[in-house]
Amino acid sequence: MGGGDSWGRFHLPGHTPAPGASRFPAGSAPAAATGWRWLFSLRRTDAAGGPRGDAQHPDRRSPKLARVEAVLFVAEGPLSPRKLAQHALLADAAEAGALIEQLNLSYDHAGSAFRIERVSTGYQMLTRAEFAPWLDRLHQRNSELKLSPPALETLAIIAYRQPITRADVEAVRGVQSTEMLKQLLERGLVKIAGEDESLGRPYLYGTTRQFLELFGLRSLDDLPLAEQLRSTTATADGRTSTTPGESPSQPAGSSGRDVMR
Numbered sequence: 001m002g003g004g005d006s007w008g009r010f011h012l013p014g015h016t017p018a019p020g021a022s023r024f025p026a027g028s029a030p031a032a033a034t035g036w037r038w039l040f041s042l043r044r045t046d047a048a049g050g051p052r053g054d055a056q057h058p059d060r061r062s063p064k065l066a067r068v069e070a071v072l073f074v075a076e077g078p079l080s081p082r083k084l085a086q087h088a089l090l091a092d093a094a095e096a097g098a099l100i101e102q103l104n105l106s107y108d109h110a111g112s113a114f115r116i117e118r119v120s121t122g123y124q125m126l127t128r129a130e131f132a133p134w135l136d137r138l139h140q141r142n143s144e145l146k147l148s149p150p151a152l153e154t155l156a157i158i159a160y161r162q163p164i165t166r167a168d169v170e171a172v173r174g175v176q177s178t179e180m181l182k183q184l185l186e187r188g189l190v191k192i193a194g195e196d197e198s199l200g201r202p203y204l205y206g207t208t209r210q211f212l213e214l215f216g217l218r219s220l221d222d223l224p225l226a227e228q229l230r231s232t233t234a235t236a237d238g239r240t241s242t243t244p245g246e247s248p249s250q251p252a253g254s255s256g257r258d259v260m261r
Contacts, residue, residue, distance in 0.1 A: 064090060065106075068099045069125075078122030078213060096123075120212040120219075154180040155189060159211070159220065160229045163193045163204035181205065189214070 061069065067088040072079065081093030090096050100116050100123055107115050116125050127135060147155065150173075157172050158164055169177045184190035193206035212219070220226065 061106075064088065064095075065099055065103060068096065069103055072116060072123065072125040075124070078119045078124040080122040084123060117216065118218050119216055120209050124213075126216075150175075151180050151183050155184055155207075155211075158184070158190055158205050159207050159223060160226075162206035162220075164206075165196050165198075165202045165204055167202065169205070 068084065068090070071084060071087045079087070081096045085091070085093050085096040088096065088099075090099070104116055106112075113127055113131055114125055115128055116123050119126075153173060154169060154177055157169050161168070161172075166177060166181060169181070181190065185192075188208055188210045190205050190211070191208050192203045194204045195201045196204055207220070211217075217223065223229070
């Protein structure tokens with residue numbers, strides 16, 4: 001998953017993005033398709049030989065804060081606390097979390113357009129929600145990432161009732177859903193999560209980590225009305241919903257072309 005697709009443009013029924021969490025990675029731009037253009041500039045120094053500016057300014061970055069900010073700015077997707085600590089040369093994941101809190105306080109104090117949010121299993125620098133409509137027009141992403149109402153309906157059913165068979169999806173929707181499942185598989189929002197124990201062993205479908213990242217969710221528990229709409233106990237046929245994030249791993253040899261099962 002590259003940075004170009006790591007922001008959520010879709011909204012599940014009843015879902016409002018968390019405050020401060022528009023899904024545009026801070027480093028994304030139209031030029032990103034041709035690769036990063038690294039621009040380095042020398043900082044002017046004062047007579048004492050140090051960087052210009054007030055060292056006591058509340059928004060001034062310490063070296064560690066600056067490294068965390070830089071790593072998140074250029075990251076192509078969410079980074080786990082452990083990887084963030086590794087790349088920013090920090091002591092451990094706990095220090096990474098503490099520095100992220102400091103950066104967010106600084107962003108809030110300065111009225112910044114950015115904020116660092118927990119997305120899926122990691123952290124990502126995102127633009128604030130109020131800028132999403134303007135950025136959609138600027139980057140012309142809506143046409144590229146838009147889901148049709150039938151596809152969005154199918155995705156919502158899978159998200160709340162996973163793992164689920166194609167027949168069960170169709171029973172809820174009342175219409176044939178093979179094509180919708182194919183589209184969601186191709187977009188990386190849904191995957192084959194196993195096989196049902198019923199006659200013919202039909203495939204079970206579940207959402208992916210990319211689904212969580214696109215919608216800015218830490219886990220499936222962050223879905224709107226998750227407790228009311230998502231089953232967390234074993235169903236009558238023995239299947240269970242996964243609680244902490246994406247659905248079970250796809251079995252070896254399973255692929256999107258087998259969607260008819």
